[in-house]
Amino acid sequence: MRLVPLLVLLISFAGVIGFTAANISPDPIYRIASGSMAPHLLGPHAEFVCPNCQLETSIDGAIELPPEVTCPNCGQTSSFDRAEIYPGHVIQWERVSFDQLQRFDLIVLKDPAHPQQFAIKRIAFLPEELPEIADGELCQSGMLICKTPRQREATKLLVYDQTHQPSDNNRFLTALPSGSGWDVRPGVMAFAPLHGDHSGESDWLVYHHQPCLPPPSPQQHEGPPKDSYAYNHSVSRELFPANDLWLEWTFRHWQADSLTFKLKGKTAEASIRIDPRKKVVHAQSTVGEIELPLEIDTLTGATVRAGKCDGRLFLEIEQGYHHWTFPLVAAEIDFAAQPLAVLVEGGPAVLKQAKVYRDIVWLGAHRRTDAWSWERKLGKHEIFVLGDNVPISEDSRGELGAIDVRKYLQGRVLRVTTD
Incomplete structure (x- = not known):
């Protein structure tokens, strides 16, 4: 576990995927501006190719880049300087009626707290449900919410790629x-x-799993899998079991x-x-x-x-x-x-x-896996949204709160490209 002195500052800087716009709604094609949905949707980012195993890793470019990067695949720490910052992913979206939406859909929202900004989030809870999170899972009435195979594939996070197995570290x-x-x-x-x-x-x-965390965490040791994100390389925090x-x-x-x-x-x-x-x-x-x-x-x-x-x-x-x-x-x-x-x-x-x-390890409002539930059930026109990059995402757990779809829903994400 790793403790964090600057977590709140980093979250406030990189938390919400925001789109500043002069119009009432975002363009049909729009570019991601921060990392709260990483690694599935990237904001401005740098690319790191590990010299030891050649795995390519994306690092958050919206904050100061670290001088060194630890490969999440093999654990080798290498210097990292003069990196090019690439723009965020491009999304294309479509307008849909509320009754067309399903849990785990990616949607475009107007930010209730900032009328000139937009955000992309994932639907976690539907109208008239009580949002609950326990042991890293989304729950409803004490029961785990299960994904379909397609939803599981859309939210999966890579832990280890044996194609990039280095010669000195076979897992x-x-x-x-x-x-x-x-x-x-x-x-x-x-x-x-x-x-x-x-x-x-x-x-x-x-x-044999190795956590592969940046220093000062111990290197080249075995341990149970945790909810680390290579994208959040500059964020120190407590990690939880995956x-x-x-x-x-x-x-x-x-x-x-x-x-x-x-x-x-x-x-x-x-x-x-x-x-x-x-x-x-x-x-x-x-x-x-x-x-x-x-x-x-x-x-x-x-x-x-x-x-x-x-x-x-x-x-x-x-x-x-x-x-x-x-x-x-x-x-x-x-x-x-x-x-x-x-x-x-x-x-x-x-x-x-x-x-x-x-899978994503979902965290409650205090960014822990302790059992947590929201203050009330959602209304009949409200949804509860979360970011895939749970540790740094600002979403319904915080200032976004419940989303009234009549006021703030813009549409559903159709596709994502890197161009």
């Missing part, structure tokens, strides 16, 4: 002291079962029987087993167990996403034009420093482009 390591069938290289994880003395041992490939985590990868080759994906917490575990030979998907946690039919007999060419989001295990498989979604059992996992592991059994397989993602 995916075998659990066997010797005799593993795994061969891990940047962007590729290949498995071939061994015979002989090691043939009866479970050859798990384990992801308890929604998943792995995405693509199969280049598959001749195995099954794959088991394990999620490991400090006191509990869960697993998802994909078995094309038996044509079943099996998932279990301390909360429950389920088995569902599987339509495919090979994973070759498939992209798989598996993990936990909004309190539940999930599995998605895309292969060609087909897309299967498996809503699985609930799971209560407080992730450990080695939160994910993969086991291939019965034959060789080649996995590529593995990426670890997390």
